[in-house]
Amino acid sequence: MKHLLSTENLGAADAIRILDTAEEMAAVGDREVKKLPALRGRTVVNLFFEDSTRTRISFEAAAKRLSADVINFAAKGSSVSKGESLKDTAQTLSAMGADAVVIRHWASGAPHRLAATDWIDAAVINAGDGTHEHPTQALLDAFTMRRHWTKLHGSESIGADLSGMRVAIAGDVLHSRVARSNVWLLRTLGADVTLVAPPTLLPIGVEQWPCKVSYNLDETLEAGVDAMMMLRVQGERMNASFFPSTREYSRRWGFDDTRLRALDELGLKDTIIMHPGPMNRGLEISSAAADSPRSTVLAQVRNGVSVRMAALYLLLSGDTREAATTSGAAGTDAARSEKENN
Amino acid sequence: MTETASGASTGTFLIRGAAILGGGAEDLLIRDGVIAERGTGLSAEGATVIEAAGLVALPGMVDIHTHLREPGREDAETVETGTRAAALGGYTAVHAMANSNPVADTAGVVEQVHSLGRASGWVDVRPVGAVTIGLAGEQLAELGAMADSRAQVRVFSDDGICVHDPVLMRRALEYVKAFDGVVAQHAQEPRLTAGAQMNEGAVSAVLGLAGWPAVAEESIIARDVLLAQHVGSRLHICHVSTAGSVEIVRWAKSRGINVTAEVTPHHLLLTDELVRSYDPVYKVNPPLRTASDVQALRAGLADGTIDVIGTDHAPHPSEHKECEWAQAAMGMTGLETALSVVQETMIETGLMTWADFARVTSTVPAAIGRVADQGRPLEAGEPANVILVDPAARWTVDPNKMATMGRNSPFAGKELPGAVVATFFKGHPTVLDGKLNTPYRHAADAAGAGSRN
Amino acid sequence: MTDVTAPVPSRVVLNHADIDRALTRIAHEILEANKGSQDLVLLGIPRRGYPLAVRLAGKIAAADPSVDASAIVGQLDVTMFRDDLSHQPARPPYPTKLPLSGIDNKVVVLIDDVLYSGRTIRAALDAIVDLGRPRSVRLAVLVDRGHRELPIRADHVGKNLPTSSSEKVRVRVEEFDSVNGQPINEVVIEAGA
Incomplete structure (x- = not known):
């Protein structure tokens, strides 16, 4: 694992290793x-082509807790005013000696370009690219779910996956990098995922994804859900005929007070409510739901720092490929190399 | 367009033992710009002999769809570099698309491109005229003036942009009948493809790239074949890329509608799975589609539903590809790989013969473009636009070694079959031993250039 | 459980009984140096230092019945404090678990299996500083094989083993290691490659 670009190609062993490290x-x-x-002595660059104060400060806190030097590079550019190219920016950062680049970009695949080209040799962490992926968000969501799930079952969280957990993700799946990263990671960790959205906000081809798809939030709740994740509705969707009005959206696909009460009526006393933030209160989630004891919104923020510390640590401290297996033999090798440097 | 070639300027060549259109081995004697004789055991007296055992002789290829970029984007390609690439790829004529800067929407611009082509002397350059002024899709360009110009334009296209206004498309189809022209439509419904980045389907869903639905192409083709039927005009569909488009064209032809269709080599081989790399070398318009579309395109080309190969050769400077996918320009180079890709996808698969190859790369494209002295049979008395191909050759594509200025070949690093050994343009060898030789000098231009080798 | 099948020539230098005797002696030395069990905290360094610390705590409790073995033993992970992180394959850190009493004003005895360059102990001292302020820190190891690269020495040593630096010293503990499916406690020296 030289880079963290997506959860689609993140194996179960690597995913669990990141979550376990995040626990420490x-x-x-x-x-x-x-x-x-x-x-x-290592340098981490936060390269943000798109504003996201939350994600940036989370990565900044993570890098600083690990004693890395942090450079924030707000290369905000739009497709209209291009400015410096990604290639030139990357080569500049390379010349400055960046060991890791945390990149947020409005264009899907931009982190892959950095990783695949010879523009820069640093480890690349995808901090959200276009409508593609946001792997650290999915990892922190999985971390939050795992803590909840193992606590519920009185089991140890280290080494655990999410087998048997029922997760529903509701909202604008079409444009959501959070939804994509979560679908792949939750599949890898063994959870049972249902996407809930208006048909206009689901991608063509979603039927091939490793999850169920529903147009009806109430039916999904009635079928039983252990974690209910609401996605943010972007303002610009509202005027592009994806749905008739915010009122209708909220009524059919929002997590409102009625649905919050429904959880109790359905006997789903341990179901958590998640949101990656920032929330549109009253649109995709009601204030009562966001502030209820079921809500993990703040825990997600807190866990984000731990998960990003784990990702930075695992990517930046040496070559992780050798240690990627979890067999007994690898344990011996790790112990051996440890002792040889004793 | 027939040139009166001066025999002294092109020399005499005996091609010995080439498989004519992949058939039996015969000799071809080229003299004074024409095929003087065809047969076995022809006399080599006074001729330069080219031993062609194992080689296939084909009519020079005619590209119905080339971007030469000049005038305006000489950093991407010039008529000189683009036509060198064409000659090396086995072409003796190319149709230069109208989206230059200024746009080829007046007699002046098409005559300029035509003159540049004649001066270069590697192939015939047939300018395509824009359908609408500035490709803006609002007002017809002076189609008649371009048709009557020295460039004798017969193909009109806003390629890169769809003529999406149905009334404008109807008028264009009707108007070009006056001079036996054809409208070549870039079928892409603009509202359905706003911001589109790649084929819409399973792969775009995963990659989070805005989808380019097949229906955006198919709906325009369906509309336009019906329009062509209604007004009784000739319609050409550029770079058909979906199985549905093939179906619609097949249906239209069964109804007797005068429609022709083209497919690019890259759409015969590559699929949208390649986009998973996010490498913009695979970004193209229309986008790479799915494996089942590729199969349908091959079948359509084999059964004649699709009439011709068009390269859509689209060179770009490297900075337009060394960037994020969404920022990158659309297009791929193709002139120097077309023959090999078609051999790989159509001939080595048993779908077509070399005679079929000659039909889709030479005879029919010349007919669509009304290029009288191209795409002719390899018979005595015909213009000597001939290529020799080594079908047994295998080579690895290296864009850095190409004659085109564009380095954006999606086949880079791929091993392909078939190599162009020689290209005769009007009886003059522009390519010999697989390398550029010298350009042909038109009689009127040669006077000042002095004697030639 | 790691099943060991010796791929290279090796010889056993401490067997199960030798290890047990050495730990018993160290336990008594610790009590003697500390003048009793007052304020003692044993911190094992993962992986194999921790089971040794647990065993030592057991022996101390056996010698002094007022001691609750589980209350004085902890684990101190030093991974994040190593000076060779950028050269080694990254591995997830092990948990650091301190006794409930913490380490402030305690006598912390670091326990590790092999003392070699001294760099692990250097990292452990840094790790301790971030966790609290012990009254003193001592070091107990099962094997001291020499070749120190830092000015560090052990207070309690099970066995001094002169080795060449091409040799490898392996400590096997029944908690993690087995031979032919049988848990094993032994120290072996393997010839260098």
């Missing part, structure tokens, strides 16, 4: 000294 990183947050020296 989370423990650091509870200490008096909330800092580890692991990435001292």
Whole structure:
């Protein structure tokens, strides 16, 4: 694992390794000294071609807790005013000695371009590309779900997957990188995923995805859900005939107070409500739902730092390919190399 | 367009033992710009002999769809570099698309391109005229003036942009009847493809790239064949890319509608799976489609539903491809790989013979473009536009070694069959031993150029 | 459980009984140096230092019945503090688990299986600083094989093993290792490649 570009090609062993490492990183947050020296002397560049203060500060906090130097590069450009090309920017960062580039870009596939070309040699972390993927968001969602799921079953979270967990994701799947990353990762971790959306906001070809698809949120809830994830509705969709009005959207596909009560009536007392933020309160999620004890919105934010620490640590400390297997033999090798440097 | 070639300027060549259209081995004697004799055991006296055992002799290829970029984007390609690439690829004529800058929408611009082509002397350059002024889709360009110009334009196209206004399309189809012209439609419904990046389907769903639905192409083709039927005009469909488009064209032909269709080599071989790399070398308009579309296109070409191969050769400077997918320009080079890709996809698969190849790459495209002295049979007395192909050759595509200025070949690194060994343009060898030789000098232009080798 | 099938010539230098005797001796040395069990905390360094720490705690509890073995033992992961992170294959850190009493003003005894270059212990000292302020830190190891690269020495040593740096010292503990399916405790020296 030299780069973290997508969850589509992230194997179960690697995914669980990131989540397990994130658990150890989370423990650091509870200490008096909330800092580890692991990435001292390494440089992490936050390269943002699109505004996202939340994601940027989360990565910044993660890198700083690992003692990395952080450079924030807001290369905000639109397709209209192009400015400097991605290639020139990448070569500039390479010349500045970046060890990792955390890239947010409005164009799908831009992180893949950085990783595939010889423009820069650094590790590339996709912090959200167009309508493609947002792998660290999916990892922090999975981390949040795993903690909930294992606590519910009184089992150990380290090493666990999400087998048997029923997850529903509702909203603008067509334009959502969060939905895509979650579908692939949750499949890999063994969860049972249902996408709920108006047909206009589902991509052609969604029937080939490893999940169920529903147009009816109430029926999905009635069938039983352990985690209900609401996606943000982007403002620009509202005037492009994807749905008739925000009122109709909210009534059919929003998580409103009626549906919050329905969870109790359906006996789904342990169902959590998730949202990647920022929320449109009153549109895709009601305030009562967002603020209910079921809501994991703030836990997701907190877990984001731990998951991003884990990703940065695993990508930047040496060659991880050798340690990617989880067999007993690999355990011996790891112990051996540890002792040889004792 | 027949040139009166001066025999002294082109020399005499005996092609010995070539498989004519892939058939039996015969000799071809080329003299004074024409095929003087065809037969076995022809005399080599006074002729340069080319041993052609194992080679296939074909009529020079005619590209119905080429972007030469000049005037305006000489950083991408010029008439000189583009026609060198064409000669090396086995072409003796190309149709230069109208989306230059300025747009080829006046007699002046088409005559300029025509003159540049004559001066270069590697192939016939047949300018395509724009259907609408500035390709803006609002007002007809002076189609008649372009037809009457020295360039004698017969093919009109807004290629790159669809003539989507049905009234304008109807008028264009009707109007070009006055001078036996044809409208070549770039079938792409603009509203259905706003912001589109790749074929809409399973792959676009995963990649999060805005989808380009097949229906955006098919709905325009369906409309236009009905329009062509209604007004009794000739219609050509550029770069058909979907199975549905093949079906519609097949239906139209069964109804007797005067429609011809073209397919590009890349749509016969490549699929949208390649987009998973996000490498913009695979970004093209129309987009790469699915494997079942590829199969339908091959079948359509084999059964005659699709009439011709058009390269849609579209060179771009590297900075237009070394960027994010969404930022990248659409298009691929194709002149120097077309023969090999068609051999790989149509001949080595048993779908077509070399005689069929001659039909779809030479005879029919020349007929669509009304190019009188191209796409002719390899018989005595015919113009000597002839190529020799080594079908047993295999080569690995290296864009850096190509004559085109464009480095955007989607076949880079791929091993392909078939190589052009020689190209005779008006009896003059523009390519010998697989390498560029010298350009043909038109009689009127040669006077000042002095004697030739 | 890692099943060991020796691929290279090796010889056993400590068997099960030798290890047990060495740990018993170290336990008594720790009690003696500390003048009792007061404020003792044993922190094992993963992986194999931790089971040794658990065994030592058991022996201390056996010697002093007032001690609750599980209350004085913990695990200290040093992965994130190593100075060779960029050269080694990354692995997920092991959990750090401290006794409920914490380590402030305690006598922390670091436990590891093999003392070699001293770099692991250097990392452990850094890790401790971020967790609290012990009154003192001591070091106990099962094997000291020499070749120190830092000014670090052990307070308690099970066995001093002169080795060449081409040789490898393997400590096998029944918690993780087995031979032919049988859990095993032993220390072996393998010839260098």
